[in-house]
Amino acid sequence: xxxxxxxxxxxxxxxxxxxxxxxxxxxxxxxxxxxxxxxxxxxxxxxxxxxxxxxxxxxxxxxxxxxxxxxxxxxxxxxxxxxxxxxxxxxxxxxxxxxxxxxxxxxxxxxxxxxxxxxxxxxxxxxxxxxxxxxxxxxxxxxxxxxxxxxxxxxxxxxxxxx
Numbered sequence: 001x002x003x004x005x006x007x008x009x010x011x012x013x014x015x016x017x018x019x020x021x022x023x024x025x026x027x028x029x030x031x032x033x034x035x036x037x038x039x040x041x042x043x044x045x046x047x048x049x050x051x052x053x054x055x056x057x058x059x060x061x062x063x064x065x066x067x068x069x070x071x072x073x074x075x076x077x078x079x080x081x082x083x084x085x086x087x088x089x090x091x092x093x094x095x096x097x098x099x100x101x102x103x104x105x106x107x108x109x110x111x112x113x114x115x116x117x118x119x120x121x122x123x124x125x126x127x128x129x130x131x132x133x134x135x136x137x138x139x140x141x142x143x144x145x146x147x148x149x150x151x152x153x154x155x156x157x158x159x160x161x162x163x
Contacts, residue, residue, distance in 0.1 A: 007102060008114040011132070015151040018132040021048055022112060025134040025147065032140030033110060039136065039147060050074075053131075053148035055103055064088060065103050068145070077127060077152035106133045107143045128153050 013019045024044055028034035041049060050073035056066040065087045075081040082090060091099050102115045116130040131150040135143040 006116055007105065008116065009109075009111065011112060011114045013114060013130065013132070014116075015130050017048060017051055017151055018114070018130060018149050020045065021051070021147075021149040022132055022134070024048075025112065033135050033137035033143070035138045035140070036136050036145050037138075048149065051149045051151055053146075053150060055146040055148065057103070057107055057144050057146065063104065063107070065100055071150075073152065074150050077129070077150075102131070102133050103146050106135050106146050110135050110137070110141070110143055 011022060013022070021044075025034065028038045036054075041052075050071040052069065052071040053074060054068035056068045058064045058066065067082045067085055067087075070081060070083050087100050088096060102113055106113050112135070113133045114130065115133065116128070118128055129150055129152045131148055134147040136145040136147055137143050
């Protein structure tokens with residue numbers, strides 16, 4: 001089954017947890033993109049922790065993405081922990097561009113993004129997900145990391161949001 005992914009820059013969340021993470025990130029902005037140092041899990045509601053992801057953005061020699069942190073909700077849903085691994089070393093070539101696309105979009109646009117679809121890339125076409133991807137920049141402008149939250153749910157893969 002082909003990977004099914006849709007993006008929503010309008011940020012119309014089905015999951016209240018993801019909306020809560022967006023509000024947390026927005027409160028860190030202060031007229032610039034927040035940095036990784038601004039993010040303190042102790043300032044977040046603990047119910048968000050299992051849904052969190054951090055992805056490193058590396059630019060030399062080419063743009064690459066590496067999983068820095070993956071919450072337990074995510075690792076349990078996809079039945080693997082990819083912490084420390086590069087996307088291009090673990091995903092099949094036919095899935096890599098689709099899986100990297102939301103992170104690339106956030107890097108290029110320096111804006112939050114909502115993404116939703118099915119988890120066919122791990123053989124779970126019946127598992128729907130919704131995610132929010134939030135840019136982090138050490139200098140307030142150049143994205144060096146993406147803070148994400150992903151909510152996985154069982155359900156109809158044709159539905160637009162989890163639930």
